[in-house]
Amino acid sequence: MNSPVWHEAETARRYHIFARQTMMYQELSRLMVQLAEIEPGTQVLDLGCGTGITTQAVLEAVGDGGHVYAVDVSGPMLAVAREQVTSEQVTFIEADAAAITELADGSVERIVCNSVFWQFRHKPQVMAELRRVLAPQGRFVFNAPEPYFMFEAIPRSKKVSVLFEQLAAERYGVGRQDLRSIEVFLRNCGFEIVGKQMLERTRSAAESYLFMQIPVATAWMEPPLEYETRLALLEEAYQLAEPGQATKQRWMYFVTRPL
Ligand SMILES: C[S@@+](CC[C@H](N)C(=O)[O-])C[C@H]1O[C@@H](n2cnc3c(N)ncnc32)[C@H](O)[C@@H]1O
Structure with missing residues (x-):
């Protein structure tokens, strides 16, 4: 589940204006596609596709033989995406990230998730679904900004209150993650980190x-x-x-x- 605000038409309208008038989502998408090493012919899931900025960048990378499955839980966001990205190589799917029933087991080779992951309130269920749809040799690439993500590996604490938060981050992906807890969380969900990169930009x-x-x-x-x-x-x-x-x-x- 996620904030019901994503389902509002005004959110989609304002988001689209923002995405058209600034370079932020293009900049973020560019690095995501680069890190995902998408080759022509690849089957890609764009999770939380929004109004289609990342979808378009992925579409350009998959070439003629590839396909993009662009998934979002919000009807209004998807409606804008469908207007913006018109290609037979893209299938838009309205679904929650934890129940992408239209995709078969192991059917995608890459999953990209731009500017969404930290917002999921049900991360273990989302990760189980990504594990299901991703091919064994596949890659899942996502990003997170400060302050939702801390660029340090904070060691396990000895204080009850801090440990409580650390366990919540490790087991459920709840609250702020740091470099250590995200690794533990992903491992608990059956994934390992094979690369990391920081992007710094000016707003x-x-x-x-x-x-x-x-x-x-x-x-x-x-x-x-x-x-x-x-x-x-x-x-x-x-x-x-x-x-x-x-x-x-x-x-x-x-x-x-x-x-
Ligand atoms: C910040 S936007 C990012 C959109 C897009 N990736 C981009 O780069 O422009 C976040 C998107 O995630 C979607 N989203 C949030 N929770 C979701 C969920 N549980 N399942 C699928 N999509 C979700 C929202 O509807 C929204 O369109």
């Missing part, structure tokens, strides 16, 4: 402003504020902020294979 104030207009980007607030209120706050913040201010974003990419 301009204008990109932040556009990104935060996507309903899902500010839906985490507790207690929640109405979307209109969030938009009004964002408008004020953008007027008050220095236009030249930029922030560094760091993403970690993982290339994994079934054990």
Whole structure:
């Protein structure tokens, strides 16, 4: 399951505007396709395909003989993707990541998952499904940004409260992962890490402003504020902020294979 906000038409509309007016998802997709080493003829699952930015990048890599299965749980996101990527080599599937029943066992050679993985609330079930659909020699590539991912290997603690969080991360993939806990979690799910790469990029104030207009980007607030209120706050913040201010974003990419 995931945040119901992904199912809103306004999320898809704003996401599409963001993806068209900035380079972020293209930049992230480019490295993902590169690390997945997709050769012409490959069968690829694009998990959480959204509006199809990564799907398009994968499609260009698979050549004439390959195929892309682009899966997303959100109807509105998929509707935009279907308009954007029109190719007989792409099959769009509306499904949850933990139940991709249209795909047979071992039917894909690569799984790419751009800007989604850390959002899954049911990671063990998703990993079991990926293990099922991925060919034994296949690769699963995903990424995660700070602060959801910590770029350190934090050793097992001796404190109850810290250990509690570490066990939750290792067993269920819940909470923030670090370099050690993600490895343990993946291994528990039958995958091993065979490559890692960091991507650092600069986010301009204008990109932040556009990104935060996507309903899902500010839906985490507790207690929640109405979307209109969030938009009004964002408008004020953008007027008050220095236009030249930029922030560094760091993403970690993982290339994994079934054990
Ligand atoms: C940040 S977008 C990334 C989209 C795309 N990969 C890209 O790079 O543009 C996250 C996507 O993951 C999808 N998603 C979230 N939870 C999902 C789930 N449980 N199963 C399938 N898709 C999911 C959302 O609907 C959304 O379209």
